[in-house]
Amino acid sequence: MASPARAARVAPEELVAALRPLVAAGRCLVASDFDGTLAPIVADPTRALMLPTARRALERLAGRTPVAVVSGRPAALLARLCPIRGVILIGSYGLERWEDGAARPDPRALAWQRGWAHDWDQVEAAVERVLAGAPEGVRVARKPWGLAVHLRGVAGPRVALERRLAVELRRLAQAFGLRLARGRLVLELLPPVRCSKGTALAGLLDALRPEAAVFCGDDRGDVPALRALGRGRAGLRLAAALAVTGPETPAALLQVASAVLAGPGVWAALLRRLAA
Numbered sequence: 471m472a473s474p475a476r477a478a479r480v481a482p483e484e485l486v487a488a489l490r491p492l493v494a495a496g497r498c499l500v501a502s503d504f505d506g507t508l509a510p511i512v513a514d515p516t517r518a519l520m521l522p523t524a525r526r527a528l529e530r531l532a533g534r535t536p537v538a539v540v541s542g543r544p545a546a547l548l549a550r551l552c553p554i555r556g557v558i559l560i561g562s563y564g565l566e567r568w569e570d571g572a573a574r575p576d577p578r579a580l581a582w583q584r585g586w587a588h589d590w591d592q593v594e595a596a597v598e599r600v601l602a603g604a605p606e607g608v609r610v611a612r613k614p615w616g617l618a619v620h621l622r623g624v625a626g627p628r629v630a631l632e633r634r635l636a637v638e639l640r641r642l643a644q645a646f647g648l649r650l651a652r653g654r655l656v657l658e659l660l661p662p663v664r665c666s667k668g669t670a671l672a673g674l675l676d677a678l679r680p681e682a683a684v685f686c687g688d689d690r691g692d693v694p695a696l697r698a699l700g701r702g703r704a705g706l707r708l709a710a711a712l713a714v715t716g717p718e719t720p721a722a723l724l725q726v727a728s729a730v731l732a733g734p735g736v737w738a739a740l741l742r743r744l745a746a
């Protein structure tokens with residue numbers, strides 16, 4: 471079993487055995503990313519759906535122990551994709567939380583927005599200019615706290631395209647006082663606010679004070695959350711930083727993971743056993 475101080479690899483079997491008593495006692499925070507973890511990656515992100523096994527497991531777990539979904543998706547969209555009573559929903563990489571039927575932005579995001587000299591319409595127009603010569607299948611998604619350029623729909627070679635767009639979008643990010651984040655076939659312009667899945671998870675650990683915590687992710691944006699578990703928190707006896715692998719798994723994720731799960735189906739099966 472991994473101690474919070476170091477990320478040695480453990481077998482999922484061992485994890486389940488160690489975590490089940492703490493889940494049963496309501497003392498384990500079970501947290502997960504959404505896309506590529508609870509829901510398989512699909513070509514069209516608007517069609518992403520939680521695996522039925524994962525959904526049923528979260529429904530059972532939410533009545534027993536703290537459960538959270540921490541995603542880059544907007545909180546309002548997450549609420550539609552994961553409408554499970556009692557599950558804590560944190561969206562936009564920690565920039566907002568779903569509470570009482572509404573998205574509540576982090577105060578740091580609101581403070582940044584008040585002082586921002588631009589707006590997202592200007593950013594979108596500039597991104598569209600950058601994408602003018604891009605191949606078919608590149609898709610822009612506006613979010614309440616960012617703008618994503620998805621490359622998954624491009625049929626041809628994507629590596630060179632992604633590299634070129636990253637250079638151009640980084641330049642654009644600088645011009646607009648934003649930052650560029652890269653994920654699996656997605657480039658995102660985000661506010662330069664100290665919010666991440668890591669700060670979100672740390673906030674949950676501070677607020678809930680569980681004895682154990684699990685976080686499962688599949689992309690670069692999940693690395694801060696896995697690291698937050700690795701650092702160790704007061705009162706946290708057991709921490710499991712899980713990586714779900716698939717095509718395009720970033721190396722940085724594997725470096726910080728204490729266990730590796732081969733696809734969302736394996737994570738769903740592990741959740742089912744935790745909930746059994």
Ligand SMILES: [Mg+2]
Pocket residue numbers: 503504505506507687688689
């Ligand atoms: Mg993901």
